Amino acid sequence: SQKIEQNSEALNIQEGKTATLTCNYTNYSPAYLQWYRQDPGRGPVFLLLIRENEKEKRKERLKVTFDTTLKQSLFHITASQPADSATYLCALQIKAAGNKLTFGGGTRVLVKP
Amino acid sequence: DTGVSQDPRHKITKRGQNVTFRCDPISEHNRLYWYRQTLGQGPEFLTYFQNEAQLEKSRLLSDRFSAERPKGSFSTLEIQRTEQGDSAMYLCASSLGWTGGSVSEKLFFGSGTQLSVL
Numbered sequence: 238s239q240k241i242e243q244n245s246e247a248l249n250i251q252e253g254k255t256a257t258l259t260c261n262y263t264n265y266s267p268a269y270l271q272w273y274r275q276d277p278g279r280g281p282v283f284l285l286l287i288r289e290n291e292k293e294k295r296k297e298r299l300k301v302t303f304d305t306t307l308k309q310s311l312f313h314i315t316a317s318q319p320a321d322s323a324t325y326l327c328a329l330q331i332k333a334a335g336n337k338l339t340f341g342g343g344t345r346v347l348v349k350p
Numbered sequence: 351d352t353g354v355s356q357d358p359r360h361k362i363t364k365r366g367q368n369v370t371f372r373c374d375p376i377s378e379h380n381r382l383y384w385y386r387q388t389l390g391q392g393p394e395f396l397t398y399f400q401n402e403a404q405l406e407k408s409r410l411l412s413d414r415f416s417a418e419r420p421k422g423s424f425s426t427l428e429i430q431r432t433e434q435g436d437s438a439m440y441l442c443a444s445s446l447g448w449t450g451g452s453v454s455e456k457l458f459f460g461s462g463t464q465l466s467v468l
Contacts, residue, residue: 245390269455280354280441280459281393326392330455335406337383338455340392 240264241341243327248346256314258344260327263308267329270303270310271338275324284325285312317348352376354460356442362466363432370428371463375444382425383457384417385441393441399425400447432467439464 242261250256260270269288273281287294287303287310294301300313314321324345328338355374363369375382380401385393396415397407401422414432419425429436443457 241392243392271456273457278461278464280443280461281457282459283456286456328392335398336455337395337398337406338457339395340385342390342392 241327241329241339243325243341243344245342245344248344250317250346250348252317252319252348252350254317256317256321256346256348258312258325258327258346260310260312260341261308262329262341265308265329265331265339266305266333268332268336269330270301271328271330272299272301272310272312273326273328273340275326275343281326314346317346319348319350322346322348354442354444354458356440356460356463358463359461360464360466362468364468365432365434367432368428368430369432369465370426371440371442371465373425373427373442373460374423375425375442376458379444379446379458380422381445381447381455382419383443383445384425384427385443387439387441387462388437396427396440429465432465434467437465437467 240263271286272284275281285301287301298315302311324343326343328340357372383398384396387393397417399419402419414430417427439462441462443459445457
């Protein structure tokens with residue numbers, strides 16, 4: 238079966254440190270991988286998109302890597318701040334599935350001051 | 351505000367009643383998606399439209415669920431004979447879709463409709 242796995246345990250991190258989240262998938266060949274941020278009671282907000290032929294993407298304090306051999310993406314928040322506390326979702330866009338996004342379960346991040 | 355809007359934000363209903371939710375996407379977006387999300391889980395795909403055409407419906411979706419997008423603008427999601435298991439956040443999202451060189455599926459989500467079935 239096809240799975241997208243994110244660590245369901247919350248990640249507690251001290252302000253200023255780097256938070257690293259993992260997204261693993263099986264039995265997919267995604268064209269794109271995306272990361273979203275979701276705050277309680279709100280819809281997800283797009284952060285970054287990385288293509289299958291890209292290894293790394295950066296945006297301000299965020300960095301995403303994509304390893305199609307390992308079937309894994311890592312999401313880094315550097316110099317983390319309490320305002321970064323949220324749930325982070327990875328999502329795969331698969332051409333064979335009509336390009337719709339399939340989401341992982343999300344990882345909650347709590348940045349402590 | 352030119353984002354995706356959903357109405358209502360909250361809906362409480364009794365088991366067996368019908369409910370309808372509305373989604374107004376970003377005006378130039380031709381793809382519209384419905385997702386369902388329960389606490390602690392990621393959004394689960396329900397259905398999507400390309401303009402007014404409903405292109406896919408999740409096999410997990412029962413016949414009690416129906417969605418429409420007349421004229422390719424706003425969309426409605428109806429749940430008939432609600433059950434307690436239908437309690438969830440219903441999220442609508444829109445995207446540009448095909449943009450000449452690639453299908454851009456960067457989704458813009460609304461704030462969702464929280465459904466509670468008693």
